[in-house]
Amino acid sequence: MPEAFFVRWFARIYGVLLYAWPREFRLAYGNEVRQVFRDRCTHVARAGDRAKILSFAMAVAADWATTALRERFEPLRSALASARKSPVRGFVAEWSMTILLYLFATTTLVQAYVIPTGSMESNLRVGDHMLVDKLTYANPGAVGAVVCRGGVSGRFRPDCWIPKPHRSLGYRRGYDCGASCSSLEIRILHELVWRTKRPWN
Amino acid sequence: MPDREQPALSAPVFHILVALSDGELHGYAIMQDVAAQTADALQLGPGTLYGCLKRMLVAGLVEESDERPDPALDDSRRRYYRITATGKRTARAEAERLERAVMAAKSRRLLGAAAGGKA
Numbered sequence: 001m002p003e004a005f006f007v008r009w010f011a012r013i014y015g016v017l018l019y020a021w022p023r024e025f026r027l028a029y030g031n032e033v034r035q036v037f038r039d040r041c042t043h044v045a046r047a048g049d050r051a052k053i054l055s056f057a058m059a060v061a062a063d064w065a066t067t068a069l070r071e072r073f074e075p076l077r078s079a080l081a082s083a084r085k086s087p088v089r090g091f092v093a094e095w096s097m098t099i100l101l102y103l104f105a106t107t108t109l110v111q112a113y114v115i116p117t118g119s120m121e122s123n124l125r126v127g128d129h130m131l132v133d134k135l136t137y138a139n140p141g142a143v144g145a146v147v148c149r150g151g152v153s154g155r156f157r158p159d160c161w162i163p164k165p166h167r168s169l170g171y172r173r174g175y176d177c178g179a180s181c182s183s184l185e186i187r188i189l190h191e192l193v194w195r196t197k198r199p200w201n
Numbered sequence: 202m203p204d205r206e207q208p209a210l211s212a213p214v215f216h217i218l219v220a221l222s223d224g225e226l227h228g229y230a231i232m233q234d235v236a237a238q239t240a241d242a243l244q245l246g247p248g249t250l251y252g253c254l255k256r257m258l259v260a261g262l263v264e265e266s267d268e269r270p271d272p273a274l275d276d277s278r279r280r281y282y283r284i285t286a287t288g289k290r291t292a293r294a295e296a297e298r299l300e301r302a303v304m305a306a307k308s309r310r311l312l313g314a315a316a317g318g319k320a
Contacts, residue, residue, distance in 0.1 A: 029251040063246020
Protein backbone atom coordinates (compact mmCIF):
# COMPACT_ATOMS: atom_id res chain seq x y z
CA MET A 1 0.00 0.00 0.00
CA PRO A 2 2.65 2.61 0.88
CA GLU A 3 4.43 1.43 -2.25
CA ALA A 4 1.54 2.40 -4.55
CA PHE A 5 1.12 5.65 -2.65
CA PHE A 6 4.77 6.50 -3.09
CA VAL A 7 4.73 5.71 -6.81
CA ARG A 8 1.53 7.66 -7.42
CA TRP A 9 2.76 10.80 -5.69
CA PHE A 10 6.20 10.65 -7.11
CA ALA A 11 4.79 10.24 -10.63
CA ARG A 12 2.45 13.17 -10.06
CA ILE A 13 5.28 15.45 -8.96
CA TYR A 14 7.43 14.28 -11.83
CA GLY A 15 4.62 15.01 -14.30
CA VAL A 16 4.48 18.60 -13.08
CA LEU A 17 8.27 18.93 -13.24
CA LEU A 18 8.19 17.91 -16.89
CA TYR A 19 6.79 21.35 -17.70
CA ALA A 20 10.34 22.64 -17.38
CA TRP A 21 11.19 20.76 -20.56
CA PRO A 22 10.59 22.27 -23.97
CA ARG A 23 7.03 21.82 -25.18
CA GLU A 24 7.87 19.86 -28.33
CA PHE A 25 9.99 17.36 -26.45
CA ARG A 26 7.34 16.96 -23.79
CA LEU A 27 4.59 16.40 -26.32
CA ALA A 28 6.65 13.91 -28.29
CA TYR A 29 7.97 11.84 -25.38
CA GLY A 30 6.16 13.00 -22.24
CA ASN A 31 3.85 9.99 -22.01
CA GLU A 32 6.63 7.51 -22.51
CA VAL A 33 8.90 9.34 -20.08
CA ARG A 34 6.18 9.19 -17.43
CA GLN A 35 5.58 5.52 -18.16
CA VAL A 36 9.25 4.68 -17.84
CA PHE A 37 9.46 6.73 -14.68
CA ARG A 38 6.52 4.84 -13.14
CA ASP A 39 8.09 1.49 -14.08
CA ARG A 40 11.38 2.47 -12.53
CA CYS A 41 9.65 3.91 -9.48
CA THR A 42 7.69 0.72 -8.92
CA HIS A 43 10.85 -1.32 -9.22
CA VAL A 44 12.70 0.81 -6.69
CA ALA A 45 9.74 1.00 -4.32
CA ARG A 46 9.34 -2.77 -4.37
CA ALA A 47 12.87 -3.13 -3.07
CA GLY A 48 11.79 -0.91 -0.17
CA ASP A 49 15.27 0.26 0.65
CA ARG A 50 15.28 3.85 1.91
CA ALA A 51 18.81 4.58 0.74
CA LYS A 52 17.99 3.25 -2.71
CA ILE A 53 14.84 5.35 -2.93
CA LEU A 54 16.81 8.42 -1.93
CA SER A 55 19.57 7.82 -4.45
CA PHE A 56 16.93 7.15 -7.10
CA ALA A 57 15.26 10.47 -6.29
CA MET A 58 18.58 12.29 -6.54
CA ALA A 59 19.43 10.63 -9.85
CA VAL A 60 16.02 11.49 -11.26
CA ALA A 61 16.36 15.12 -10.14
CA ALA A 62 19.77 15.38 -11.80
CA ASP A 63 18.46 13.72 -14.94
CA TRP A 64 15.48 16.07 -15.02
CA ALA A 65 17.67 19.18 -14.66
CA THR A 66 20.28 18.15 -17.23
CA THR A 67 17.56 17.19 -19.69
CA ALA A 68 15.85 20.55 -19.21
CA LEU A 69 19.12 22.37 -19.88
CA ARG A 70 20.19 20.14 -22.75
CA GLU A 71 16.86 20.26 -24.56
CA ARG A 72 16.54 24.01 -24.05
CA PHE A 73 19.98 24.71 -25.47
CA GLU A 74 19.71 22.13 -28.23
CA PRO A 75 18.73 24.64 -30.97
CA LEU A 76 21.66 26.87 -30.04
CA ARG A 77 24.05 23.95 -30.02
CA SER A 78 22.93 22.58 -33.37
CA ALA A 79 23.15 26.10 -34.85
CA LEU A 80 26.73 26.36 -33.62
CA ALA A 81 27.51 22.90 -34.97
CA SER A 82 26.16 23.77 -38.40
CA ALA A 83 28.08 27.08 -38.29
CA ARG A 84 31.22 25.08 -37.68
CA LYS A 85 30.59 23.09 -40.83
CA SER A 86 30.23 26.13 -43.08
CA PRO A 87 33.44 28.21 -43.18
CA VAL A 88 31.71 31.54 -43.84
CA ARG A 89 29.20 31.11 -41.07
CA GLY A 90 31.94 29.83 -38.81
CA PHE A 91 33.98 32.95 -39.52
CA VAL A 92 31.05 35.24 -38.80
CA ALA A 93 30.17 33.31 -35.64
CA GLU A 94 33.73 33.44 -34.33
CA TRP A 95 34.12 37.15 -34.96
CA SER A 96 30.74 37.97 -33.45
CA MET A 97 31.68 36.07 -30.32
CA THR A 98 35.07 37.82 -30.21
CA ILE A 99 33.52 41.27 -30.54
CA LEU A 100 30.87 40.48 -27.93
CA LEU A 101 33.53 39.27 -25.48
CA TYR A 102 35.66 42.34 -26.19
CA LEU A 103 32.74 44.69 -25.58
CA PHE A 104 31.87 42.88 -22.37
CA ALA A 105 35.48 43.06 -21.16
CA THR A 106 36.01 46.74 -21.99
CA THR A 107 32.73 47.85 -20.47
CA THR A 108 32.89 45.87 -17.26
CA LEU A 109 36.37 44.50 -16.60
CA VAL A 110 39.34 46.40 -17.97
CA GLN A 111 40.10 48.98 -20.65
CA ALA A 112 43.38 50.28 -22.09
CA TYR A 113 44.02 54.03 -22.45
CA VAL A 114 46.83 56.27 -23.62
CA ILE A 115 47.02 59.64 -21.85
CA PRO A 116 46.23 62.31 -24.48
CA THR A 117 46.97 65.61 -22.63
CA GLY A 118 49.18 67.02 -19.91
CA SER A 119 46.29 67.83 -17.64
CA MET A 120 47.40 65.25 -15.09
CA GLU A 121 51.10 65.95 -15.35
CA SER A 122 51.91 65.24 -11.70
CA ASN A 123 50.44 61.75 -11.93
CA LEU A 124 50.35 60.77 -15.55
CA ARG A 125 52.39 62.02 -18.47
CA VAL A 126 51.32 62.41 -22.06
CA GLY A 127 51.68 59.10 -23.82
CA ASP A 128 51.48 57.00 -20.64
CA HIS A 129 49.68 53.77 -21.17
CA MET A 130 47.32 52.60 -18.54
CA LEU A 131 44.85 49.87 -17.90
CA VAL A 132 41.72 50.99 -16.15
CA ASP A 133 40.51 48.37 -13.76
CA LYS A 134 36.77 48.74 -13.77
CA LEU A 135 36.05 46.13 -11.17
CA THR A 136 38.31 46.47 -8.14
CA TYR A 137 37.31 49.96 -7.07
CA ALA A 138 33.89 49.97 -8.58
CA ASN A 139 31.12 50.99 -6.25
CA PRO A 140 27.54 52.00 -6.85
CA GLY A 141 27.43 55.17 -8.91
CA ALA A 142 31.01 55.00 -10.10
CA VAL A 143 32.03 53.60 -13.43
CA GLY A 144 35.34 52.45 -12.13
CA ALA A 145 38.68 53.57 -10.80
CA VAL A 146 42.05 54.70 -12.04
CA VAL A 147 45.07 53.14 -10.48
CA CYS A 148 47.98 55.27 -11.54
CA ARG A 149 51.63 55.78 -10.76
CA GLY A 150 52.26 56.82 -7.14
CA GLY A 151 49.26 54.92 -5.93
CA VAL A 152 46.74 57.73 -6.27
CA SER A 153 43.41 56.32 -7.03
CA GLY A 154 40.35 58.15 -8.12
CA ARG A 155 36.95 57.29 -9.30
CA PHE A 156 36.88 57.34 -13.01
CA ARG A 157 34.50 58.03 -15.79
CA PRO A 158 35.84 57.33 -19.25
CA ASP A 159 35.31 60.80 -20.72
CA CYS A 160 36.86 62.86 -17.91
CA TRP A 161 39.19 62.26 -15.00
CA ILE A 162 40.55 64.61 -12.39
CA PRO A 163 43.14 63.23 -10.02
CA LYS A 164 44.20 66.75 -8.86
CA PRO A 165 41.62 69.37 -7.93
CA HIS A 166 43.63 72.48 -8.81
CA ARG A 167 44.43 71.16 -12.26
CA SER A 168 40.96 70.07 -12.92
CA LEU A 169 39.34 73.50 -12.48
CA GLY A 170 37.86 74.43 -15.78
CA TYR A 171 38.67 71.10 -17.28
CA ARG A 172 35.79 69.71 -19.20
CA ARG A 173 33.13 71.51 -17.30
CA GLY A 174 29.58 70.44 -17.51
CA TYR A 175 30.36 66.77 -17.08
CA ASP A 176 29.59 65.00 -13.93
CA CYS A 177 33.14 64.16 -13.05
CA GLY A 178 34.34 62.47 -9.92
CA ALA A 179 37.64 61.80 -8.23
CA SER A 180 38.26 60.85 -4.66
CA CYS A 181 41.49 60.50 -2.73
CA SER A 182 40.92 59.05 0.74
CA SER A 183 37.95 60.93 2.17
CA LEU A 184 38.12 63.93 -0.12
CA GLU A 185 35.71 63.87 -2.97
CA ILE A 186 35.97 66.34 -5.83
CA ARG A 187 33.17 66.62 -8.28
CA ILE A 188 32.30 68.99 -11.09
CA LEU A 189 28.58 69.32 -11.39
CA HIS A 190 26.76 71.90 -13.47
CA GLU A 191 29.86 74.04 -13.94
CA LEU A 192 30.56 74.17 -10.19
CA VAL A 193 33.34 72.33 -8.42
CA TRP A 194 32.16 70.49 -5.31
CA ARG A 195 34.28 69.17 -2.51
CA THR A 196 32.73 66.43 -0.46
CA LYS A 197 29.24 67.74 -1.11
CA ARG A 198 30.13 71.39 -0.37
CA PRO A 199 30.89 73.95 -3.10
CA TRP A 200 34.62 74.58 -3.58
CA ASN A 201 35.50 78.26 -3.62
CA MET B 202 35.81 8.08 -44.28
CA PRO B 203 32.52 8.15 -42.36
CA ASP B 204 34.33 6.52 -39.45
CA ARG B 205 36.83 9.34 -39.39
CA GLU B 206 34.15 11.98 -39.34
CA GLN B 207 32.17 10.18 -36.68
CA PRO B 208 33.20 11.46 -33.27
CA ALA B 209 33.30 8.99 -30.40
CA LEU B 210 29.76 8.06 -29.39
CA SER B 211 28.61 9.11 -25.98
CA ALA B 212 28.30 6.25 -23.51
CA PRO B 213 24.47 6.31 -23.33
CA VAL B 214 24.14 6.29 -27.14
CA PHE B 215 26.54 3.39 -27.51
CA HIS B 216 24.89 1.30 -24.83
CA ILE B 217 21.43 1.99 -26.25
CA LEU B 218 22.66 0.79 -29.65
CA VAL B 219 24.10 -2.33 -28.07
CA ALA B 220 20.84 -2.95 -26.23
CA LEU B 221 18.84 -2.66 -29.45
CA SER B 222 21.22 -4.82 -31.46
CA ASP B 223 19.47 -7.92 -30.07
CA GLY B 224 16.01 -6.84 -31.11
CA GLU B 225 13.29 -4.27 -30.63
CA LEU B 226 12.80 -2.90 -27.16
CA HIS B 227 10.69 -0.24 -25.47
CA GLY B 228 12.09 2.53 -23.30
CA TYR B 229 12.08 0.80 -19.94
CA ALA B 230 13.54 -2.40 -21.40
CA ILE B 231 16.37 -0.34 -22.95
CA MET B 232 16.99 1.22 -19.56
CA GLN B 233 17.17 -2.18 -17.85
CA ASP B 234 19.38 -3.62 -20.56
CA VAL B 235 21.84 -0.72 -20.32
CA ALA B 236 21.97 -1.13 -16.54
CA ALA B 237 22.66 -4.87 -16.99
CA GLN B 238 25.36 -4.24 -19.59
CA THR B 239 27.22 -1.87 -17.32
CA ALA B 240 26.62 -3.70 -14.03
CA ASP B 241 24.40 -0.80 -12.86
CA ALA B 242 27.19 1.71 -13.44
CA LEU B 243 25.16 3.52 -16.09
CA GLN B 244 21.59 3.94 -14.96
CA LEU B 245 19.92 6.08 -17.63
CA GLY B 246 17.33 8.53 -16.40
CA PRO B 247 14.12 8.93 -18.42
CA GLY B 248 15.18 12.34 -19.73
CA THR B 249 18.60 11.15 -20.83
CA LEU B 250 17.11 8.06 -22.44
CA TYR B 251 14.50 9.87 -24.51
CA GLY B 252 16.82 12.79 -25.28
CA CYS B 253 19.28 10.28 -26.74
CA LEU B 254 16.55 8.40 -28.59
CA LYS B 255 15.30 11.64 -30.09
CA ARG B 256 18.75 12.53 -31.40
CA MET B 257 19.37 8.97 -32.56
CA LEU B 258 16.09 9.02 -34.50
CA VAL B 259 17.17 12.24 -36.19
CA ALA B 260 20.60 10.79 -36.96
CA GLY B 261 18.99 7.64 -38.39
CA LEU B 262 20.63 5.30 -35.90
CA VAL B 263 17.33 3.91 -34.65
CA GLU B 264 13.74 3.91 -35.85
CA GLU B 265 10.39 3.44 -34.29
CA SER B 266 8.88 0.05 -34.82
CA ASP B 267 5.27 -0.45 -35.88
CA GLU B 268 5.09 -4.06 -34.92
CA ARG B 269 4.44 -5.24 -31.42
CA PRO B 270 6.96 -7.97 -30.74
CA ASP B 271 5.08 -9.53 -27.87
CA PRO B 272 1.30 -9.02 -27.99
CA ALA B 273 0.82 -10.64 -24.59
CA LEU B 274 2.98 -8.07 -22.82
CA ASP B 275 1.89 -5.25 -25.05
CA ASP B 276 1.01 -1.85 -23.72
CA SER B 277 -0.34 0.59 -26.26
CA ARG B 278 1.41 3.49 -24.55
CA ARG B 279 4.81 2.04 -25.17
CA ARG B 280 6.75 2.66 -28.33
CA TYR B 281 9.27 0.14 -29.51
CA TYR B 282 12.56 1.06 -31.08
CA ARG B 283 14.76 -0.88 -33.46
CA ILE B 284 18.29 -0.34 -34.67
CA THR B 285 18.89 0.65 -38.32
CA ALA B 286 21.68 -0.47 -40.64
CA THR B 287 23.45 2.85 -40.03
CA GLY B 288 23.04 2.32 -36.31
CA LYS B 289 24.57 -1.13 -36.53
CA ARG B 290 27.50 0.18 -38.55
CA THR B 291 28.06 3.03 -36.12
CA ALA B 292 27.89 0.72 -33.10
CA ARG B 293 30.34 -1.70 -34.72
CA ALA B 294 32.77 1.12 -35.53
CA GLU B 295 32.56 2.35 -31.94
CA ALA B 296 33.01 -1.17 -30.55
CA GLU B 297 36.10 -1.61 -32.71
CA ARG B 298 37.47 1.70 -31.51
CA LEU B 299 36.89 0.64 -27.91
CA GLU B 300 38.47 -2.74 -28.59
CA ARG B 301 41.59 -1.05 -29.93
CA ALA B 302 41.66 1.17 -26.86
CA VAL B 303 41.34 -1.86 -24.58
CA MET B 304 44.10 -3.67 -26.47
CA ALA B 305 46.35 -0.65 -26.09
CA ALA B 306 45.59 -0.50 -22.38
CA LYS B 307 46.29 -4.22 -22.01
CA SER B 308 49.58 -3.99 -23.89
CA ARG B 309 50.64 -1.34 -21.40
CA ARG B 310 49.43 -3.48 -18.50
CA LEU B 311 46.78 -1.06 -17.39
CA LEU B 312 44.26 -3.85 -17.69
CA GLY B 313 44.31 -7.58 -17.13
CA ALA B 314 45.72 -9.88 -14.49
CA ALA B 315 48.34 -7.39 -13.30
CA ALA B 316 45.80 -4.61 -12.74
CA GLY B 317 43.38 -7.01 -11.07
CA GLY B 318 40.30 -4.92 -11.79
CA LYS B 319 37.33 -5.84 -13.87
CA ALA B 320 36.37 -3.68 -16.81
